[in-house]
Amino acid sequence: MLLARRLSTQRAFVVRDEVRAAVAARRPVVALESTIITHGMPFPRNLEVARACEAAVRERGAVPATVAVLAGAVRxxxxxxxxxxxxASGRAGAATKVSRRDLGWAVQRTxxxxxxxxxxxxxxxxxxARRAGVHVFATGGLGGVHRGASDTRDAVWDVSADLDELGRTQVLVVxxxxxxxxxVPKTLEALETRGVAVAALGTRxxxxxxxxxxxxxxGAPNRAxxxxxxxxxxxxxFGAxxxxxxxxxCVLAVPNPAPLQTEAVEAATRDALAAARDAGVAGADATPFLLADLERRxxxxxxxxxxxxxxxxxxxxxxxxxxxxRPPPARPPAVVVCGAAAVDVCATAAADAAGTxxxxVVRASRGGVGANVARAAARAAPTALLATTDASTLESLAEAGVDVRGCATAAAAPTYVALHGADGDLVGGVFAGAADAAxxxxxxxxxxxxxxxxxxxxKDAYAAVLAALDDATELWFEPTSTAKAAAAFAEIRHRCDVVTPNEAELAALLRACGGAPVGFERDAAALAQRAGAAVIATRGARGAVLxxxxxxVAALPAERVAAGLANGAGDAFCGAAAAARAAGRPLEEACRAGAAAAGRVVRGADSAPAVVF
Known part of the structure; x- marks a missing residue:
């Protein structure tokens, strides 16, 4: 029952991928309301203005997040x-003004x-906006206390729900x-009572x-x-x-750049209010009626x-x-990882399954070599990731402390499917997707x-990374797979400082460099000589060689742990070792940090976030 309620809530509240990714990456987002579109302007002027608003947000480097209830969800x-x-729904009469109390009703209606x-x-x-993690919201004018609310002839005060919402919701309304x-005076008093801070821009x-x-x-002007x-x-x-x-x-009141004369507006408003009273218009219908009447007058x-x-x-x-x-001035991240952030689907057979x-057990998680390395490195050092993936994966990485502001958002994440034997070792896998660095x-x-x-x-991505490298930066290469290792290494070999292959990748890289595999430790030494880089070669429970x-050449023992799923262990080794190296530790000490991280993965103590399909 609890799961059913949670899934129902998720379906009823949908955040667009672009917005989710921007929030996760701490990029600027501006929420926009939809009543101003449906009830504040006639069609097609309303559509033109709505598009112009979103364009204005983008021109300033932010992401627009217009909010409406459509197709059974708050979007x-x-x-x-x-x-x-x-x-168009405003023109057709199919749009209904929705305040906080009406959201559930609007979801079922749509x-x-x-x-x-x-x-x-x-x-x-x-x-x-607040639920989606958006903190800044732009609109036309704020609702408030309607005129005449204090008159004794009024049986009921007409006070906008906007005021109570701002008293309990931490957003900045521009x-x-x-x-x-x-x-206006009574509205300002009501905002003060509710603890809402109010400022005017460039004026009192x-x-x-x-x-x-x-x-x-x-008749004296109201003061902010x-x-x-x-x-x-x-x-x-607002940050404070x-x-x-x-x-x-908080409310930031911005003066109109094309203002009307106060006296003329006040006279027209009094006439419009009288017309509304004569027509019996009140409640949610009052504002649209008054705006239309003012336009005519x-x-x-x-x-x-x-x-x-x-x-x-x-x-x-x-x-x-x-x-x-914009973050406060800070030093750049100690570790930057460039690579894949994917959904990993790992199947572990209970017995040998050759040909059948x-x-x-099948488990899906948010992984990918680059993401796994970054997640492990972020445990010990400020770490940034450059990858192309979906919003959900970026969110999970940001929650793990990885800086994802340099990433690009895609509609779907790349996918990696792996088969592991009963001993937990990899039998084989398939990766679908590409890292577009553009x-x-x-x-x-x-x-x-x-x-x-x-x-x-x-190739373009490797070239971009190499062009941005400082001379003092160590470049590490995680070979990923035997099928990809040789071609990728050829792009960076002349600049590479450290290579972190497993046993099979070590042999593939040595062949690509013109050597012939003869044995694990000797192969690592030969690759280090031919590539001009340090080699940290891993082989699961049998440890590693530096x-x-x-x-x-130094042999490095693995942590003694019970057999478990090895997927991601090598990535964790690389990430933790890179973080230790960024902290100035010698390579051998960095390898010990990597071995400890790999052991945590095999034990299941440090697994990637699960994905539920």
Whole structure:
């Protein structure tokens, strides 16, 4: 029952892969609401503005995450076709405003009616953004206390759920202040009561959506409690808010870049409010009615001001998100790994299965040579990975402490399928996928103490890594497989410092260098001489051999552990040894650290995260 509930929740809440990958890699993301699309502007202007908002976010190096309820799920991040469906649903009357309380209802409604759409308000969008790990959210204007809420003739106060949501959800909402159709002074008081910090950008006058100032008590302009003068300062403010663990949100009010005169807007607003009362319009229908009425009364100028406001808010939000995502100045990672991050499917037979099937155990995990090496290295040293894989794999690596900001996101991860015998040793395997380095940020390579490359890269990828290497950086090569080792090694042999083959890969590399295998230790020594690199050759339970280019050979015993699954043990050896080497330890000591890491994998104490299909 618990599993069923968990799966149901996962299906009801979907984060687009691009957004998930950006959050995992700590890249800037900006959440965008959908009510402004369906209820704030007419079609097709709303679609044009929605696309322009996403484009403005991307132009500033951030990822847009428009939120809506579609096809039975709360979706954080929309494809263009989904964005168009949201915009069209407003015209067709198939869109419903959805606050936090309505999300469950909207999910079931859009399951029953695929044409239906739940357009998220500030409250619902803030909740969804926070759940997805997005901290910055741009919108037009904030909801609040409706005018007349304190009048004794009103039986019920009309107060937006946005205010309570911001009192319990740690997000930064970048907006044009409070909608001018609302009671701004009372809304500011309500925000203060709920512990929501409010600042205006570049001014102490609190803006009112269409105009630069909002009339307060006795006509005096409302003052913003705080002032910040740049996106960087806003990011520092919200960053400190998060650092303190405050559960409430923050509001950054940005003046409209194409404002209307305060007096003209106020007069038109009073007339629109009177029209709404006469028509009996209230609740969720009030804001769309009032905005449409204002557009008519201002001959379209209010809509133009609305569009200018939204686009400006989005740009400011993207700049704030970028500043938040920018890490403080720090030294580069000690270890950088370039290679494959894949889904590993490992089958271990309970008995010999030559030519037939056999009972056994099948386990899927997030692995790949590059990812396994990086995960092991990150236990002991700051480590970055350059790989192309899916968002889920990047998330799991980030959780393990690996810096994945230089990675590229793919729709699906490469896949490795391995067959192991009853003793846990590898019988054979197949790898499907390629490491496309075109979208990598290879700048992390510069300044690293150790760079590890596996044999899954393309020629262009090896060239890019070599071009970025510092002279003092040690380059390690993890051969990966006998089928790939020779060709890959040819690309980097002239610059390689350390090679980490297993017994079969050692023989393959020696042949590729013009030698003939005669025995494990002698082969390691011969490869070290021919390649001009140190060789750390492993052979499972029988330990390893370290051969250096000056002719020294040292036998290294393996840790004594019970037989277990050896998949990933060699990768862990390489990663832990590379981290030790980056810390300045001699190669022989680094190998002992590698042996300990490999032993943990065989014992099952340090396995890669499982994948459930």
């Amino acid at each position: 954080v991040g929309l494809a263009d076709a989904e964005l168009e469906a949201v915009a 399951r029953a009616d695929p044409a239906a759409c739940g357009a998220t308000t500030v409250a619902a969008t803030a909740w969804a 907006c044009g202040g409070v909608k001018s159709i609302l009671d 006058d609190f803006p009112a959506f269409f105009s630069l100032r909002s009339p307060g008590v006795d 409690p705080l002032r910040v003068d740049s996106a960087a300062e806003a990011a520092a403010w 808010h998060r650092e303190l663990g405050l559960a409430s949100g 201002t001959a379209g100028r209010s809509l133009d001001a609305n569009v200018a406001l939204v686009l400006n808010n989005v740009a400011v939000a993207a700049d704030v998100a970028a500043a938040l995502a 099937s056999a009972p056994g 979208a990598w940020d290879a700048s992390a390579v510069a300044g690293a103490r150790v760079v590890v490359v596996d044999a899954n890269l393309s 051969a250096t280019r000056d002719g020294r």
